[in-house]
Structures are given as C-alpha cells and as structure tokens.
Amino acid sequence: MLLKKLTEANGISGNETEIRNLIKTEIAQYVDEMYTDVLGNLIAIKNKNNGKDKVMLAAHMDEVGLMVVNIEKNGLLKFRSVGGIDERILVSKHVLIGEDKVNGVIGAKAIHLQKPNERTIPLTMDQLYIDIGANSKEEAESKVKIGDYVAFASAYTEMGSKCVKGKAFDDRVGCAVLIEILKSNIDIPIYAAFTVQEEIGLRGASTATYSINPDLALVIEGTTASDVIGTKEHQYVTQLGKGPALSVIDRGMIANAKLNKNILKIADDNNIPIQIREGASGGNDAGKIHLHKTGVLTGVLSIPVRYIHSPHSLINLDDYENLIKLTKVVLDEVAKGGISST
Numbered sequence: 001m002l003l004k005k006l007t008e009a010n011g012i013s014g015n016e017t018e019i020r021n022l023i024k025t026e027i028a029q030y031v032d033e034m035y036t037d038v039l040g041n042l043i044a045i046k047n048k049n050n051g052k053d054k055v056m057l058a059a060h061m062d063e064v065g066l067m068v069v070n071i072e073k074n075g076l077l078k079f080r081s082v083g084g085i086d087e088r089i090l091v092s093k094h095v096l097i098g099e100d101k102v103n104g105v106i107g108a109k110a111i112h113l114q115k116p117n118e119r120t121i122p123l124t125m126d127q128l129y130i131d132i133g134a135n136s137k138e139e140a141e142s143k144v145k146i147g148d149y150v151a152f153a154s155a156y157t158e159m160g161s162k163c164v165k166g167k168a169f170d171d172r173v174g175c176a177v178l179i180e181i182l183k184s185n186i187d188i189p190i191y192a193a194f195t196v197q198e199e200i201g202l203r204g205a206s207t208a209t210y211s212i213n214p215d216l217a218l219v220i221e222g223t224t225a226s227d228v229i230g231t232k233e234h235q236y237v238t239q240l241g242k243g244p245a246l247s248v249i250d251r252g253m254i255a256n257a258k259l260n261k262n263i264l265k266i267a268d269d270n271n272i273p274i275q276i277r278e279g280a281s282g283g284n285d286a287g288k289i290h291l292h293k294t295g296v297l298t299g300v301l302s303i304p305v306r307y308i309h310s311p312h313s314l315i316n317l318d319d320y321e322n323l324i325k326l327t328k329v330v331l332d333e334v335a336k337g338g339i340s341s342t
C-alpha cells in the first residue's frame with residue numbers, strides 16, 4: 001500500500017533523500033516534468049501548458065526526529081530533537097541511526113535507581129541517551145557519527161475500526177494524496193510541491209513557491225486530533241472519523257473566507273464529510289505560500305492525527321479516502337472555473 005511505503009520511509013527535516021527518491025519513483029510515469037531544487041523540494045508538473053490557473057499542491061516530505069550530538073566514552077549517544085517532539089514519549093523507543101539504519105534504544109536511569117522525587121518528574125532530553133550496544137566510544141564511532149539523523153522505528157499497522165498506526169502521518173498522508181492526484185486525470189496545470197524542512201520553520205515552502213509562482217494553492221496536511229480522555233470537547237481541534245479538516249486560522253495564516261465557503265459547499269454537494277479545524281495553534285506551509293508576492297489564494301485541508309509527532313500516531317482510513325476525494329473535486333471545480341484567483 002502506498003501509505004505504508006511512505007510512512008515507513010525515513011526523511012527527517014534536512015535529510016529527505018530516502019522519501020524523496022521513493023516519491024520520484026511513484027510519480028515518474030504520471031508527470032510531464034519534475035526537478036529537485038537546491039533546498040531539496042521535489043516539484044512535479046502536470047499539464048504545464050494548459051493555459052489555465054497554475055495550481056500549487058503542497059505537502060511536506062519531512063518528519064520530526066533526532067540527531068546525534070555527542071558520543072560518550074562508554075559508547076552511549078547523546079542527541080537533540082529535530083522538530084517539535086514531546087520529550088515524555090522518547091524513553092525506551094526503538095530508533096534507527098544514520099544511513100545504515102543502526103539499531104538503537106533510547107535509555108534512561110532505571111526506575112530502581114531513581115530517588116522518589118525523580119520518579120514524579122518527566123524525563124528531559126538531557127537525561128536520555130541512545131544505546132546501540134557499543135562498549136566504548138571507539139566501537140560506537142565505527143558505526144555512527146556526530147550529525148547522524150535518528151528516525152523512529154515504527155511499522156504501519158492496521159488496527160481497530162478502519163484505523164492505522166504508524167509514524168510520520170504528518171505529512172506522508174499529504175504526500176500520498178498528491179501522488180494520487182498526479183495519477184488522476186485533471187485538466188489544469190498542477191504543480192505538486194513535496195516540500196522539505198516544514199517541521200523546522202516552513203523553509204522548503206518559501207523556495208518552492210518562489211519557483212512555481214502559483215495562482216492558487218492547496219496545502220494537504222496532518223493536524224492534531226485530541227478527541228481523547230482528558231481533553232474537553234471544545235479542545236479536540238479535530239476528531240477521527242469526521243472527515244478532512246478545513247483550516248480557518250492558525251499561527252501563520254487566516255484562511256480566505258470565500259475560498260473556505262466554496263470548499264464547504266463542494267464537500268456538501270459531493271456528500272463528503274468535512275469538519276472545521278477548531279484551533280488557532282500550530283502552522284504549516286500555507287503560512288509562507290499565501291504571502292508570496294502580492295498574495296496567493298491558499299486553502300488547507302488536513303487529516304486528523306492522534307498522537308501527532310510521535311513514533312505511533314493514529315489516523316482513520318475513511319478520513320484519508322475522503323481527503324483524496326475532496327481534493328479531487330475541489331480541483332475539478334477549479335478546472336470548471338468555479339474557483340479562481342480573481
């Protein structure tokens with residue numbers, strides 16, 4: 001399955017080579033042209049000379065992860081995060097280090113050795129290390145080096161009622177949607193931007209938008225779903241199984257009200273469930289894209305993700321299928337002239 005291949009590939013911010021190569025293989029026969037820019041964005045073009053509005057579809061390839069910053073005398077590795085990670089979820093996780101994907105486990109002082117007050121305080125990154133089974137610094141250095149990226153080892157697994165768990169659904173789901181769009185027959189110029197370094201500051205989106213210079217943009221994302229115990233209903237942001245989420249406001253963009261109204265009507269006309277993303281925190285590539293030149297009409301559709309930015313996130317497959325359907329019918333409406341940049 002496409003989504004399984006994408007989520008199990010590694011591509012931490014700044015090191016997206018593996019996931020980019022996988023995407024290139026998937027889309028090669030369906031696009032007219034593709035190129036990789038200096039920063040590492042993969043731009044794929046379809047129907048370039050159609051003459052209609054140029055539509056940019058954006059999804060980021062990168063995922064959160066870790067980086068080795070020191071190798072101790074005893075062979076243990078110190079690390080720092082790349083992107084936003086909750087330190088509380090790190091201990092005891094299986095990780096893969098460097099290009100050779102060396103196996104490691106994130107360790108900490110055993111509970112038996114902790115003082116009573118230590119047991120009540122969440123572990124910080126400074127208290128953690130990665131154990132690769134090396135007995136010395138020299139042995140560790142023969143397998144890994146400072147600067148190596150560290151990815152979570154997590155298998156795509158079906159579970160429960162139409163749900164799957166895995167890593168990097170933010171934003172490999174978006175990448176999967178873009179691939180499915182490129183495989184379909186849509187009669188408008190499509191510029192699919194598989195961007196880099198979103199998780200550390202929306203960096204790839206800036207250069208990709210400059211290169212493409214779009215008339216319209218649609219960002220396909222993964223977003224927080226906190227519909228769980230301990231969260232009040234008005235703080236859920238999104239809920240699994242309720243369809244794709246349409247953004248109204250976040251830290252980087254206030255959505256165009258007319259565009260959002262059109263998207264809601266399109267979803268209703270096609271009997272596709274949709275929900276409003278109820279929250280103003282966070283951000284995505286739209287924050288950079290919509291500010292290009294004199295402004296780009298930009299919308300954001302996201303899949304709800306429980307336990308986002310962790311080794312084991314959870315999504316609903318109906319939400320995924322409906323996200324693909326909604327993206328297609330929105331683009332069909334653009335092709336008909338129902339949505340335009342003017």
